[in-house]
Amino acid sequence: MKIKRYDLPKIIKKDFFIYGKIHLILLLAIILSANSVVIVVYNTRLLIAEEENLNLKTKKKDDEWRNLIIEKNAISMPSIH
Numbered sequence: 001m002k003i004k005r006y007d008l009p010k011i012i013k014k015d016f017f018i019y020g021k022i023h024l025i026l027l028l029a030i031i032l033s034a035n036s037v038v039i040v041v042y043n044t045r046l047l048i049a050e051e052e053n054l055n056l057k058t059k060k061k062d063d064e065w066r067n068l069i070i071e072k073n074a075i076s077m078p079s080i081h
Contacts, residue, residue, distance in 0.1 A: 016024075
């Protein structure tokens with residue numbers, strides 16, 4: 001009697017491709033979705049940091065503008081001597 005040998009890796013691969021296509025597609029969809037979420041969150045954080053920097057620059061410019069207006073008004077006032 002001869003012992004029949006099975007090629008186990010070949011059988012596993014065949015079963016996976018026959019019965020696991022949906023699982024493979026879902027796994028790829030999950031990985032792509034998770035990667036997209038990470039990229040969007042990263043870009044959002046960069047934009048929030050940039051917005052904060054722009055708000056600080058705007059505040060500095062507004063303060064500088066107010067100081068220039070005050071200085072202009074002080075210079076244009078006639079001195080009392």
